[in-house]
Amino acid sequence: MVLSRADAAALDAADPLPDVRRRFVVGDPALIYLDGNSLGRLPAATPARLAALVEGEWGERLIRSWNEGWLDAPGRVGDLIAPLVGAAAGQVAVADSTTVNLYKLAGAALAATDRTVIVTDRGNFPTDRYVFDGLAEVRLVDSVDDVPAAIGADTALVSLSHVDYRSGAIADMAAINTAAHAAGALVLWDLSHSAGAIPVDLDGTRTDLAVGCTYKYLNGGPGAPAFLYVRRGLQGELVPPIQGWFGQRDQFAMGPAFDPVDGIERFLSGTPNIVGLAGVEEGVGVLAAAGIAALRTKSVAQTTMLIDLADAWLAELGFGVESPRDADRRGSHVALTHPDGRRISRALTELAAVIVDFRQPDVIRFGVTPAYTTFVEIWDALDRLRELVRSGAHETLPDPTDRVT
């Protein structure tokens, strides 16, 4: 029996997190936004925070603000993210992009060993694969399941995305860590599609290294600074390849040689973007208040409902479900496939006011952001999709260009 729209509305009425949605700007009520896994919505408090920073801290206090909260922002905001990814304080810092942080941590791991190989999977996010290609010999496996068998005595580092950016599948962090450690390798996880979306237990799984972006589920804003995690016991053993003055002990002594601080800040490089950090602090603050357990419960209910509706309405129209059907193995987005997926994705946005995104060659991603996505939005989105494809309206569009994730 298929859920009715009234059923979806009843689920929204019973939502234990309605106050969280109200902490985001939802401007156009007709627009259904299922692309929070590419760019999260604007938290309602962010404009005023950024205005106060720009006009007050920069405009009035000027350079003095560095000693009034700016210098320690990378570690302070890192400690705010830490509980969302299962990390004790002092192990997370926020600065630079996910790509640069991947490079720094993978480079540091390689420099600390004679081993030369990085193991990753063919489906890992492009920038991760490109970074590794520039650093080391890369051993590509076809699937995350093949990773343990590919780890050998030559393996310096195993690096995977915790949640697959296409399918939404969750990799088994604990099992991969155990396999890597048994072979003497370190592990670096990319949490871009999991931080703020699903529970992560970096400390509990004995993870060595992790990075993640803040502009998806953490709602930090476009291109906001990314985070990095280095297990405390490992911090003193690793030196980042980019030796910058923000990682230097007694930074303003400006001494002759690089002498990294003991803590997580040694993995910083240049001057951090302060406006970007403030956006991350606001976005993470909303999620931290909601709690990751409650967010996950709602997310599972929503992605399950989405798949149920897809089975009921869309299978007969040529759609497949690429995401795991087992909710425990699924992150907070759902991948549907369709041979004409590219054009359908564009038509959904342009003709039906539903924003999703498309991934080569045939994946339409529906990002569920439990902080602000409603059950009715999901119901309406799939209903509009069904009508669109039934009517053939998407076939009137030319082949579209891609959008960013």
Place this chain on the structure above:
Amino acid sequence: MVLSRADAAALDAADPLPDVRRRFVVGDPALIYLDGNSLGRLPAATPARLAALVEGEWGERLIRSWNEGWLDAPGRVGDLIAPLVGAAAGQVAVADSTTVNLYKLAGAALAATDRTVIVTDRGNFPTDRYVFDGLAEVRLVDSVDDVPAAIGADTALVSLSHVDYRSGAIADMAAINTAAHAAGALVLWDLSHSAGAIPVDLDGTRTDLAVGCTYKYLNGGPGAPAFLYVRRGLQGELVPPIQGWFGQRDQFAMGPAFDPVDGIERFLSGTPNIVGLAGVEEGVGVLAAAGIAALRTKSVAQTTMLIDLADAWLAELGFGVESPRDADRRGSHVALTHPDGRRISRALTELAAVIVDFRQPDVIRFGVTPAYTTFVEIWDALDRLRELVRSGAHETLPDPTDRVT
């Protein structure tokens, strides 16, 4: 004969650039800000621009904004900076920090040759030296004047700051480039203290590579994204060590191997900070409208006046002038020395409302930003400094902590 305050006021009245000062926020009229070479003032148009970006482009347009001006922002803002540093279009991009950009360009230069040495000077900015130490064998010379003799057949790269962050001395870009090229080496200039402050002629001097920050004279905001320059003829020959998806040809095809684009964007890495880029665009726009020639003329008059007043008033109080007295060899800040400089710097801010900064071991830097610094501010600052030291008021302060540059 020493300039009177009325003379300084007359110079302000004749200032051909008063409209430029009005384009900055100058909140507290009693505060004299001579630290624009650490963090430039807030342009008046920036708060509204950032608010429109955050509330409109992010909050309303959401992910669609990537195709409505965000994706090409690094190159667009780069092309806005280009005329200020003597570069034709298509050679400057804005993203990441100065430190990361230094790493990318120096690393690319080293990867393109069998040569192994980077030549720089002992007085170069700390993050530059630390980056090079992490990348290669570094040959340190005591002075920029010693650089040509230190370049040999083993030299991959010569890298210097165009304007010395302590003394304000301008290095001879054309001569260094000629010497390096004659020996088969590339040259990488750090323009952090020259972009927007003095004319730079990257193309005309046949410079290979350059980087610079945007939070000083370009007024882009705290930790705003930095710029990098790669001479057009060299772009296809160099591959950055950080191979990121924003440097990838046909980025959203997400292909299996790194295949860098032909243009300057190959030196981008991860997702650029969009709010930061907008701040840079506003800050650079103000200077571009004023023109670097007019700014330089005013800057020379102001730093000359500052040195004249220091000679007349401060020499007898134990101050020295470390900056070049030849205006053609001096950037837009003046370094005065005093054995108690650290405490005097702090007292100037706390007791006399004059913000300067201190550099180890004894340098007090006065940053002149011709876009908004007035002649009367300089006169008053030196007058207050004279009174402060004469009265011994600074001796009541404890030893201070440093501030950021």
